[in-house]
Amino acid sequence: MEAYIFNLLNLIAIYGILAVSLNFIIGYAGIYSLAHAVFFGLGAYTSAWVGLNVTPSTFVTIPAAMLVAAIVSLVLALPALRVRGEYFVAASLGLQVIAVTVFSEWKSFTGGIGGVLAIPPVNLFGAEIYQPREFAIVSVIALLIVIAITLALVRSSFGRNLRAIRDSESAAASFGKNVPLIKTVAVVISAALAAVAGALYASFISFINVESFMLDTSVLLMAMVIIGGTGTFLGPLVGAALLLILPSAISYLSFLPQTEIGALQQIIYGLGMTLLMIFRPGGIVGRRSGT
Amino acid sequence: MTSTTIAHGEPLLQVRNLDKSFGGMKAVDDVTLDLRAGIVTTLVGPNGAGKTTLFNLITGNLARDSGEVEWLGQDIAGGKPHLIARRGIMRTYQDLRLFDSMSVWDNIMSATEYGLLPMPMSSAARHRRKERIEEVLERTGLSDKRDTRALDLAYAERKFLSMARIMATEARLWLLDEPASGLDPNSYERFLKILRDDREAGTTICIIEHNLDIVIGISDRIAFLDRGRLLADAEPDTVLNDPELAKIYFGDQS
Numbered sequence: 001m002e003a004y005i006f007n008l009l010n011l012i013a014i015y016g017i018l019a020v021s022l023n024f025i026i027g028y029a030g031i032y033s034l035a036h037a038v039f040f041g042l043g044a045y046t047s048a049w050v051g052l053n054v055t056p057s058t059f060v061t062i063p064a065a066m067l068v069a070a071i072v073s074l075v076l077a078l079p080a081l082r083v084r085g086e087y088f089v090a091a092s093l094g095l096q097v098i099a100v101t102v103f104s105e106w107k108s109f110t111g112g113i114g115g116v117l118a119i120p121p122v123n124l125f126g127a128e129i130y131q132p133r134e135f136a137i138v139s140v141i142a143l144l145i146v147i148a149i150t151l152a153l154v155r156s157s158f159g160r161n162l163r164a165i166r167d168s169e170s171a172a173a174s175f176g177k178n179v180p181l182i183k184t185v186a187v188v189i190s191a192a193l194a195a196v197a198g199a200l201y202a203s204f205i206s207f208i209n210v211e212s213f214m215l216d217t218s219v220l221l222m223a224m225v226i227i228g229g230t231g232t233f234l235g236p237l238v239g240a241a242l243l244l245i246l247p248s249a250i251s252y253l254s255f256l257p258q259t260e261i262g263a264l265q266q267i268i269y270g271l272g273m274t275l276l277m278i279f280r281p282g283g284i285v286g287r288r289s290g291t
Numbered sequence: 292m293t294s295t296t297i298a299h300g301e302p303l304l305q306v307r308n309l310d311k312s313f314g315g316m317k318a319v320d321d322v323t324l325d326l327r328a329g330i331v332t333t334l335v336g337p338n339g340a341g342k343t344t345l346f347n348l349i350t351g352n353l354a355r356d357s358g359e360v361e362w363l364g365q366d367i368a369g370g371k372p373h374l375i376a377r378r379g380i381m382r383t384y385q386d387l388r389l390f391d392s393m394s395v396w397d398n399i400m401s402a403t404e405y406g407l408l409p410m411p412m413s414s415a416a417r418h419r420r421k422e423r424i425e426e427v428l429e430r431t432g433l434s435d436k437r438d439t440r441a442l443d444l445a446y447a448e449r450k451f452l453s454m455a456r457i458m459a460t461e462a463r464l465w466l467l468d469e470p471a472s473g474l475d476p477n478s479y480e481r482f483l484k485i486l487r488d489d490r491e492a493g494t495t496i497c498i499i500e501h502n503l504d505i506v507i508g509i510s511d512r513i514a515f516l517d518r519g520r521l522l523a524d525a526e527p528d529t530v531l532n533d534p535e536l537a538k539i540y541f542g543d544q545s
Contacts, residue, residue: 160401171388176376176405
C-alpha cells in the first residue's frame with residue numbers, strides 16, 4: 001500500500017509538471033496545444049538515450065532533455081505565430097501525429113514500438129534513487145521548482161506581456177511588444193519544462209515506449225488544465241491529481257458491480273467532466289462564470 | 292525612443308502621397324499631410340472616408356500600396372507595428388482593444404513595458420513609474436478602479452482606460468481613433484482637459500472625432516477627408532466655415 005501511494009504521488013508530481021507547463025501557454029498566452037505529450041516524450045527519450053549512452057547523471061540528462069525539447073518546440077512555435085485558436089489546435093494535432101510516427105519508427109533512438117528498456121534511475125552525485133518513497137522527494141522538488149519558475153514568469157512583465165497578447169495581439173503590438181518573439185519564447189519554455197517531466201518519468205519507470213506519448217496523453221493533459229482551471233496557480237495541480245486519482249477511486253466503490261467496473265468507471269468519469277464544465281466552466285479552481 | 296527636438300509647429304510626421312486600395316476601392320487616395328509638433332490635428336470626414344485606414348497605414352497595421360511616411364526625417368512606411376510604436380508613435384483603437392482579463396493597473400503598466408525580459412530598474416525608476424501611473428489614474432478618474440478587471444468596467448471607464456494606457460507611455464505622437472465617441476457630456480470636460488494638458492506638455496496629437504463640441508474645443512488644425520482624399524488641411528475656422536465641406540459632411544440639405 002505504501003509503495004502504491006508513493007507511486008501515485010510520483011505520477012501526480014510528474015503529470016503536475018506537465019499540466020503546469022501546459023497551463024503556462026494555455027492559461028496565459030491563449031495557445032491551446034494538443035502536442036504537449038510530444039515534449040514529454042522528447043524529454044523521456046532524450047534523457048534515456050543520454051543516460052544509457054553518455055552519463056546517468058541527472059544533472060546532464062535533464063538539461064539535455066530540456067534542450068532537445070526546446071529546439072523541437074520551435075517547429076510548434078511557427079504555426080503559433082501565424083494562426084490562433086482552433087487553427088492552432090489543428091496545427092499542434094498535426095505535430096502530435098507526426099511525432100507518434102517518428103517515436104514508433106526511429107528505432108535507434110526510441111527503440112521503436114518496443115521502447116527503451118533498463119533506463120538508469122535518477123542519479124544525483126552518484127547516488128541512485130529508485131525507491132518510490134525517495135523518488136517522491138525528487139519529483140515533488142522538481143514540481144515545486146517548475147511551479148516557482150512559471151509563477152515568477154507570469155507575475156513579471158513577461159506574464160503581463162503574454163496576457164496582453166492573449167487579450168489583443170494588435171493592441172499589444174501597438175504598445176511596442178514583439179508579439180511573435182514573446183509567443184515563441186513562451187512555447188519554448190513550456191516545452192522545456194515538459195521535458196523535465198519526461199526525464200523524471202523515464203528514470204522512474206525505467207521503461208518507456210510510444211504509448212505514453214500519444215494523442216490521448218495530450219488530450220488528458222489538456223483536460224487536467226481545463227478541469228482544474230486555466231490561468232490559475234492551483235488549477236493544473238488539482239486537475240492532474242483528480243484525473244489520476246479518480247479512475248482508481250471509482251474502482252474502489254464497493255456498491256458497483258465489479259464485473260462492469262471498467263465501463264462504469266468510464267461513464268462516471270465522462271459524466272463528471274461534462275457536468276463540471278456545465279456548472280463550473282472556469283474549472284474547479286477558476287473563477288465562476290459571470291463573477 | 293528618439294529624442295530629436297522638433298520646434299513647436301514643425302512637421303513631426305509627414306505623410307507623402309499615401310495610397311491604399313481594398314479591391315477596386317481607394318480607401319486612402321494620394322494623401323499628403325503633416326502632423327505638426329505640439330499641436331492637435333483633428334481628422335474629420337464622413338464614415339468610410341479613410342480616417343482609420345490612414346492611422347493603420349501610419350502605424351504599420353496595414354501595408355501601403357505606395358507613398359511615404361516620414362518620422363523625424365526617416366521613412367518608416369512598411370515597418371512592423373511594434374517597431375513603429377517603439378519610435379514613439381502610439382495609438383488607440385475605436386473598438387478599444389483593452390487587455391480585458393487584466394486589471395486597470397496592469398493594463399496601464401503593460402502599456403509601458405515591451406522588453407522580453409523584465410527590465411532591471413532602480414528603485415527610483417520603479418517609484419517614478421508608479422507615480423506616473425498614479426497620476427494617469429487620477430487624471431482619467433480611474434483611481435478607485437485600479438484593481439477592477441478591464442472587462443468589468445462601465446463604457447465610459449473603458450474609454451478612459453484606453454486613454455490611460457497611451458498617457459502612461461512616453462509616446463511623442465498619439466493617434467486617437469474616436470476616443471470620445473459615446474461619452475456622456477459630463478465626461479467631455481475631463482477628456483478635453485487630458486488632451487489640453489498633454490498638448491501643453493508637448494505631446495503631438497492626431498484625433499479622429501465626429502463630435503463638433505470636441506472638434507471645436509481641441510483642434511489646432513483640421514484635416515478633412517472624403518472617400519480617401521484629403522480635401523482640406525487648415526485652421527479650424529477655415530474648414531468649419533467652408534460650405535462645400537459642410538455639404539459633404541452633413542449631406543446636401545438645400
